[in-house]
Amino acid sequence: EIVMTQSPATLSVSPGEGATLSCRASQSVSSYLAWYQQKPGQAPRLLIYGASTRATGVPARFSGSGSGTEFTLTISSLQSEDFAVYYCQQYHNWPLTFGGGTKAEI
Amino acid sequence: EVQLVESGGGLVQPGGSLRLSCTASGFTFSDYAMSWVRQAPGKGLEWVSTINYNGGSTYYADSVKDRFTISRDNSGDTLYVQLNTLSAEDTAVYYCAKFHGSGTYYNFPDYWGQGTLVTVSS
Numbered sequence: 119e120i121v122m123t124q125s126p127a128t129l130s131v132s133p134g135e136g137a138t139l140s141c142r143a144s145q146s147v148s149s150y151l152a153w154y155q156q157k158p159g160q161a162p163r164l165l166i167y168g169a170s171t172r173a174t175g176v177p178a179r180f181s182g183s184g185s186g187t188e189f190t191l192t193i194s195s196l197q198s199e200d201f202a203v204y205y206c207q208q209y210h211n212w213p214l215t216f217g218g219g220t221k222a223e224i
Numbered sequence: 225e226v227q228l229v230e231s232g233g234g235l236v237q238p239g240g241s242l243r244l245s246c247t248a249s250g251f252t253f254s255d256y257a258m259s260w261v262r263q264a265p266g267k268g269l270e271w272v273s274t275i276n277y278n279g280g281s282t283y284y285a286d287s288v289k290d291r292f293t294i295s296r297d298n299s300g301d302t303l304y305v306q307l308n309t310l311s312a313e314d315t316a317v318y319y320c321a322k323f324h325g326s327g328t329y330y331n332f333p334d335y336w337g338q339g340t341l342v343t344v345s346s
Contacts, residue, residue: 152332154269161319161336162261162269173334205269209332213285214259214271 120144120208124217131196131222139220141189141206150210153182153191156219157202165204166191196222226250226335228320233340240310240344246303246320246337254278254298257323259333260305262316272318273305277326287313310344317341 121144131137141151149169154162164173166182169189179194193200201224206217232244244260260272273294274283282294293306303320318340321333 150330150332156269161338162333163336164332164334167324167332167334207269207271207332209330212283214274214332216269216271219268 119213120147120211120215122206122208122215122217124204124206124220126220127218128221128223130224132224133198134195137193137196137222139191139193139204139222141184141191141217143187143189143208146186147208147210149185150208151182151184151189152207152209153180154205154207155200155202156205162205193222226322228322228335228337230318230320230337230340233318233342235343235345236310237346238311238344242307242310242342244305244307244318244320244340244342248301248303248320248322251322253296253301255326257326257328257331258294258296258303259321259323260292260294260303261319261321261333261336262314263319263339264313264316267316270316274323274328275303276328281328283328307342310342312344315342315344 123142125140151169153166156162170182181192203219203221227249230246257276259274275294291309295304320337322335323331324334
């Protein structure tokens with residue numbers, strides 16, 4: 119099983135600031151990496167797939183990068199609606215595995 | 225607009241069974257692989273199971289293998305999961321998720337339902 123490790127667990131930022139979230143895979147997943155956003159009481163929302171492709175309707179302030187075992191989600195300027203938990207997920211191997219999440223808070 | 229609506233959750237005793245359903249609309253259901261993903265209270269996401277577009281291939285997490293069965297009815301645009309021999313560790317919100325494509329390899333969930341809560345307790 120590929121273990122996905124996200125850091126930091128919690129990210130304290132102010133609105134308008136940028137944020138960098140990290141995700142590391144225990145073995146290479148090539149570019150088969152997705153990022154999801156989840157707000158309290160809501161379902162996850164796909165942000166990024168293929169490590170760097172924004173999903174439909176996702177604002178340009180979200181960008182993804184990386185390949186192999188190291189990945190990054192960058193939010194260029196956090197808006198109030200961006201405070202949420204972010205999960206990375208690999209889809210290179212079964213079982214599909216998620217990271218433990220990074221909570222972006224004020 | 226893609227819509228996924230789960231139902232069938234509730235309170236069940238340890239060792240009991242439950243069947244969850246997910247009714248899909250807004251896309252051609254029979255063209256896409258589908259999954260169940262769960263989230264225990266206050267915890268992260270855990271993939272449970274995936275089925276390909278025609279039901280011919282299924283995959284399960286080790287934690288649910290031989291207890292859960294995923295299936296689909298393409299004529300009724302509905303995804304199912306049968307949950308058997310439930311324990312407290314299965315308590316979670318169960319999300320239905322549409323995959324980006326028809327196959328199961330190198331594919332990922334792109335739309336999620338709002339989830340249905342399964343509580344296993346005596």
